Each structure stands twice: as structure tokens, then as C-alpha cells.
Amino acid sequence: MNVLIAGSHGGVGQHITELLAESEHTARAMVRDESQVDEMEEEFGVDVVVADLTEDVSHALTGCDAVIFAAGSSGEDVEGVDRDGAIRLIDEAEKQGAERFVMLSSINADRPEESPEGLQPYLEAKLAADEHLQDSDLTYTIVRPGELTDDPATGRIEAARRVERGRITRADVARTLVAALDVETTHGETFELIEGEEPIEDALEGL
């Protein structure tokens, strides 16, 4: 599949780009700044497209079969990027006939009211995007990881509708998002994710 990675320059996004570059899929890394193009091309050897989630993104999706959404506003524009930017990309993917959409969400995105007030705008934005994706015609997977670390990948996870408090490496989150592209049991599923005992594909097949 031709896979567009939104947020390819981010903490999880770079792991995704590296994995896809080494896979049988064809990766297209989406970045916001022209200045990131050379770096991404040189580091990962993938096609790079410049697109801003707050503007027209149609050119980024041309010919894409799947999207992995790992973009984030870093709190600067949660409504513009985390909510409306994600929704814009979902709508455009649907319009252009993409088959798959894999969303990097967040644990507690489905219950923002249970977080401190300062965290709620981000979680509400993620929830609105997740719900828009669930209501779309795309074959979606929504992944909600716990606390993120920069430790090396373990390749082993726990994935379920609800999990305990726990951590997971950004590298394992990326592996899970990429694996979800091909594992049918993740189609139409929304699940939480932490480090665990099961190999990633086994855990996903058990969903």
C-alpha cells in the first residue's frame, strides 16, 4: 500500500517512517515545513510531501491507500491541528478513496472530563477527531497508548479496550500502528495500549 504518514517528523512519526521505509509498503512522509524535507529524505529515503493540516491537504493524499495519523500540535493549536486538521485529513482520505486510516490517539481521549481542566482541550480535540473517524466510511483503527517513553522497542504489548496505568515506548507504538495496517482484527477497532507480554501481531490478532 501507499501509506501517508501525517506527523512523520514527530516523536512517534519518525519511528513509523523508518519502519515503513523498510517494509513492503511505500511510505510518503508528510511534513509541515519545507525545511524538514531534505532531512527526512536523507534519513529515511522516502518520498516527502509538504502539507499543513490547517490548510489544503488534498495533494498529500493523491494515490494513497492508507494514512497513519501521528501529527500533533504540541498544545499550540489543539482545535486547529489535533481536531480540525485530523478531521480535514479524514475527510480528504475518504473523498480520495483511501482504504485504511490508523489514528494515534491518547489514553483517556474518550473521557476528557476525568482529566484536570488544563488537559481537557487536547483530549476533547482528540476525541472529536476519533469520533469523526469512527463515523466515516474509512476502515479505521484507533490506538490510545499510555505513558510514552523513549526506551528501545520491546516488540511486546498489551492491547485492550481498557488497560491499567502503564507505559510504552514510542518505538513500540509505531510498530503497533504499522502492524495494524495489515492485521484485519484491528479494522473498526479502538483500543488502549501499554507495554506487555505478547508479541505485537499476536496481541492485535487477539483483539
Next chain:
Amino acid sequence: MNVLIAGSHGGVGQHITELLAESEHTARAMVRDESQVDEMEEEFGVDVVVADLTEDVSHALTGCDAVIFAAGSSGEDVEGVDRDGAIRLIDEAEKQGAERFVMLSSINADRPEESPEGLQPYLEAKLAADEHLQDSDLTYTIVRPGELTDDPATGRIEAARRVERGRITRADVARTLVAALDVETTHGETFELIEGEEPIEDALEGL
């Protein structure tokens, strides 16, 4: 003690105000908007002071022995309110000789890098405020609750340096913050908080 409640009009703050109004302490409810004064006076029968955490707050602290900080920016101005506003109030409390400062923080405030990028600005702001308080001469207590609910109080908690993923009612968070004023084992302590089995005072005395 004369206790200033910063953020008295908020989700946890109103519970705190109600508890202090019924206690042997004397409550002074701090609100940002003049329009909230009548409501707070009528509902809780406490003194109300108007002060904005982004401006001079010295008048709010006159004669106060303790502060409970439960204010929050709702994500609109995390640096101005959650970080710098808290630091301003800490500095002023120290300057005016307050004895106690009880801070409502958040689980994961001590590891913002483990949260999605969109949550990090708030958690970083809370961490900066917590660390400023820890470095002050005030006798502090820093409370980091898990997921917040609006269920009725249970009066039973689990409090420890690290707890599992879990929930707690805003009413029980308020009870814990108020109880901490008088329980010496909470002095100089920073702990996480979820619903549990132990009565609040017992749990705090076990810290």
C-alpha cells in the same frame, strides 16, 4: 487557620470552599471575576477576594496562614496561569509569612515527556510550579490525583508516591487537600492519589 483558596470557583475548588466553610478554619475564596463574588458569598457564606493570578495577588494573601491552590487555566494560558500564576502566589505566600501551601497538581506532572505532545505544555507548567514550591521555604503538600470524576465522595483513598491507573472523585480530592492542612505527615510530601480503601486521614498519616 485563615486559608486562601485559589481557584475556589472551579470543579475541585467549590468542594474545598464548602468543606472549609464548615470547618474550624476561616476560608477566603479567591475568584478572578467580580461577577463570581455574589455567587460564592451566597452559596458558601465565606469571604471572597477578587484577584487575577496573572497580576498582583498580594492583597489576596494578607493575613493568610495557608493556601490551597486549585486554580487552572483550562488550557487557555498554561504558562501564564498554571505555571507563572502559581509561582507568583507561592512567592507572595512566602513573602507574607504563610505557613502552609497545599498544591493540587496532576498525576504525570513529574513526567510530562511521557505524555502525548499535546498534553506536555500543561504538565510542564504544573511541574515547574510544583518544583518552585518544593524549593520554597513554605511547608508544602503536593497532591497528584488520577482521573477525576463527579461522583459523590467516598471518603476513602489510596495515597502513595506512585499509584496504579485509577479514578477519584473531585469531592474526595477536595477532602484530601483540606485534610492535608492539619496532618503533619503530609508536610514536605508529594504524592499521587486515587480512590481506595483507607479513610482519608489514615491514608495521609501513613505517608
